[in-house]
Amino acid sequence: MQPYTFIKKFLFGVLLSLSGLWANAQNITLNISDASINETGGIATVTATTDVTSLSNIIVNLAFSGTATNGTDYTSDNPIVIPAGAFSEFIEITTQEDTQNELDESIIIDISSVINGTESGFQQVSTTIFDNDPEPTVSISASPISFGENGGSSTITASLSNSTYQPITVSIEAVNGTASNTDYILTSSEITIPAGDLMATTSITGTDDGISEGSETLSIDITGVSAGATEDGTQSQPLTITDNENVPTVSISASPTSFSENNGSSTITATLSGVSSQPIT
DSSP states (O other): OOHHHHHHHHHHHHHHHHHHHHHHTTOEEEEESOSEEETTTOEEEEEEEESSOOSSOEEEEEEEESSSOBTTTEEEOOOEEEOTTOSEEEEEEEEOOOOOBOOOEEEEEEEEEEESSOBOSOOEEEEEEEOOOOOOEEEEEEESSEEETTTOEEEEEEEESSOBSSOEEEEEEEEESSOOGGGEEESOSEEEEOTTOSEEEEEEEEOOOSEEOOOEEEEEEEEEEOTTOEESSOOEEEEEEEOOSOOOOEEEEEESSOOOTTTOOOEEEEEESSEESSOOO
16 A cells, blocks of 8 residues: 555544544533532532533533522532533532522523534523521511600611511501500501511601690500511510690689678689699699
């Protein structure tokens, strides 16, 4: 055999092998290591595999979707680069801890494009992030805890121990001590805390009645909490309404101021400078 004939056949064989290698290096599949991972320190490995090695790097671009948010609920590299001559390469999905109570969230990974290869059919893998944050508890507070009856007010705040994915409605009521319903106006008997927030407010305002009565007491109590949260023990916030009327003074008068000794009479009248909430002797 002539040398050039041998070289020609050898080169033809090499080219044939390379063309076959190139043609077959088009079947890229995906695999994920875990169907579910914890919110704290969870890691799932996504592996791209080719059925035949390539002379060039195979670049597998990924698309992420699902209810979890990339960059907030988890982090991940993209793309996967299978080195020349290798059959596979992987990236890691790492969860990111937060304090918000939420539903378990999904991560869906698809192949968006492949350079130097072809997606094998339709490739999709997924995993679920298990939430580890408890349902929040609700407490109430007031500021100030003492306010005047003549237009004074206090802000009532409902607070969550941690945020949650859904709005929370807190039902409240004013429970009278020495105060009565005419001494104040409660703006709302419900406080709704928006999803993702930690608190919301309503207010209570004093009502002037023109009666000297001293300070009066009441409390704001939680009567119910919507699904997704619970009352922190038994919540009751005491309040005091301060009176703005002076203690009345007493004066006396007589009519008539002169009367006959023969069964005559005069009416003696004790008069207060203002109305009092209690009898005056």
